[in-house]
Amino acid sequence: MIHFVGAGPGAEDLITVRGRRRIREADVIIYAGSLVNPALLKEAKKDCRIYNSATMTLEEVLGVMKAAEAEGKTTVRLHTGDPSLYGAVREQMDILDEEGIAYDSCPGVSSFCGAAAALNLEYTLPQVSQSVIITRTEGRTAVPEKENIREFAAHQATMVLFLSTGLLEKLTRELIDGGYAPKTPAAIVYKATWPEEKKILCTIDTLEEMAQAHGITKTALIIVGEVLAPGYYEKSRLYDATFTTEYRKGKTHET
Incomplete structure (x- = not known):
């Protein structure tokens, strides 16, 4: 199984609870070394194999994933922020689809x-x-x-x-x-x-x-x-005392 995990924007405590659990369970981690905080790798198991994708090509990344899958290992592909934004994940997923390798995504804080x-x-x-x-x-x-x-x-x-x-x-x-x-x-x-x-x-x-x-x-x-640097802006109607919502009836201002 391949888990695409969003590492968050940088601070090591801004990864999700699920993302941290994925890292702890991984047998193999491929992380975006130019942007992911390396402190997150402290959560990995002692025998976890760790690869820095900053020095790798797409083919090399996929090669590590396929080899880990053949060994019955769990792989975490650790992307910066949220993988869905400028993560180049679709090209990886398409090849995994072709190979019949299962994967999922864990969102992160962008x-x-x-x-x-x-x-x-x-x-x-x-x-x-x-x-x-x-x-x-x-x-x-x-x-x-x-x-x-x-x-x-x-x-x-x-x-x-x-x-x-x-x-x-x-x-x-x-x-x-x-x-x-x-x-x-x-x-x-x-x-x-x-x-x-x-x-x-x-x-x-x-x-x-x-x-x-x-x-x-x-x-x-x-x-x-x-x-x-806003000048005038309107306050939210949601919290306006005169505004009726599904949960609260608006009050009429007394004159």
Whole structure:
């Protein structure tokens, strides 16, 4: 059995209870060494075989999985954050399907949640932004044309950008060309939830300057949108005393 496990955003206590149990039970662990906190590997059994996929190809990763399966071993494929976001898991699962090897997924806390926690941020504020766009800037790997940054920027929604810290000049240009005002609030969150976490508030037109000033070139999320510095926003109707819900009858204000 192969278990795809989300390791969380970085802090070793932000893995799920299920994820930690999977690690403890594993005979083989293949972990994304460039991003997963190695402290999590302390939970592994003494005789667990551990592989760092940062130095491996897809074929090598699958080779370890197939060999472990042939031996009747349990394998944990440990991905950073939540495997469903930029985890390159589908290509692994498709091959496992072809081989008739069973697998499942254990979700994890994504770094975009860790970044919000670092900033004490609510991504969705009534009358400011009710949508979150999670995407990345096109680099060596293309993105579909209909999903380019300029197209998304036209919505003026909250945007969280992965894998874009090394492309900030291009990102800034595309955000502004797409419709964001240059002074739209922005943030850079470096290694959210790790001990070395950095959080920098700025504006879209100062993203590149602030990243350079703090020596940040990778392993950071970029957040843009008015939720970072809201003026007026409406309070939630859910807790409004005059609002009737399934569980509470609204009260009429006395004059």
